[in-house]
Amino acid sequence: MGAAPFNHVHPVDGSVYLDIGEGQDDSVILLDTAGADSKLEFVTHSWSDRCLIDRAPSGQQFMTVDHGQADVAFHDHLNRDVPFTLLVEAFGYDREATFVEWSGGHLTEDTAIVTLGGETQDEEDWFRGHLDDVRTGTLSGEV
Numbered sequence: 001m002g003a004a005p006f007n008h009v010h011p012v013d014g015s016v017y018l019d020i021g022e023g024q025d026d027s028v029i030l031l032d033t034a035g036a037d038s039k040l041e042f043v044t045h046s047w048s049d050r051c052l053i054d055r056a057p058s059g060q061q062f063m064t065v066d067h068g069q070a071d072v073a074f075h076d077h078l079n080r081d082v083p084f085t086l087l088v089e090a091f092g093y094d095r096e097a098t099f100v101e102w103s104g105g106h107l108t109e110d111t112a113i114v115t116l117g118g119e120t121q122d123e124e125d126w127f128r129g130h131l132d133d134v135r136t137g138t139l140s141g142e143v
Contacts (some may be wrong), residue, residue, distance in 0.1 A: 005026060005064075007019070008052065008055050008062070009055065010055075010059040010077065011058065011059045012058070013090060014061050015031060015032050016028040016031070016032035017030070017031055017032075017052055017055070017062065018031075018032070018042060019051060019052035023116075027049055027051045027067045028044060028048060028049075029044075029050060029051075029052050029064070030042040030043065030044055031043055033117075037140070047070065049067040049068070050064040050065065050066055050067060050073065050126045051065045051066075051067060051102045051105075052063055052064055052065060052098060053072070053102070053105040053107070054105055054106055054107040054112075055107060056107050056108060056109050057108065057109065058109055059077055060076070060077055060078075060109070061074055061075060061076055061077060061107065061109075061134065062074075062075050062107070063075075063105055063107045063112055063114075065100045065102050066100070067100070067104070068104075069088075069099035069100045069101070069102065070087060070088060070095060070099070070100070070114075071085050071086060071088065071100060072085070072086050072100050072105070072114045073085040073086075074107075074112065074134055075139075083135040083137070086114065086132065086137065087141075088100060088116065090139065091114070091116055091130055091139065093116060093118070096117055097118050097119070098117070098118040099116065099117055099118065100114060100115070100116055101115040101116065101117045101127060103115075104117075104129065107134065108131060109134075110133065110134060110135060111131060111133060111134060111140075112131070112132045112134050113129045113130070113131060113132075113143055114129070114130050114132055115127055115128070115129050115130075116128055116130060119141065128142050128143075129142065129143035130142055130143065131143060
């Protein structure tokens, strides 16, 4: 198994999202489809190479970042649809110099904080949180 797996338990149905980082090679998210009362039965999502960042308190949606850090996506828990994805460019940054951070972010029912980062010309790291309305995909500025 990969490095540093972590899980998110769904607050209503008890299913478990297991995010397994495989270092620089990949990342995989498994979903326990059996729920809290049964033996664990994990299935791999149809999309691959995404990192689970957070889930909304109700469990209705979750947020992932592309392993290559080019975008952030918001997923519906029940049907696995992706209502929208935001590329680095949507935040007003150049993809060559900026990335969506794997370890930063927060999701509520209405708002996501998406963390972007990069390096200054002096080779110093920088990170900024950006607010996003997850009902509409509208960006609301920096935190």
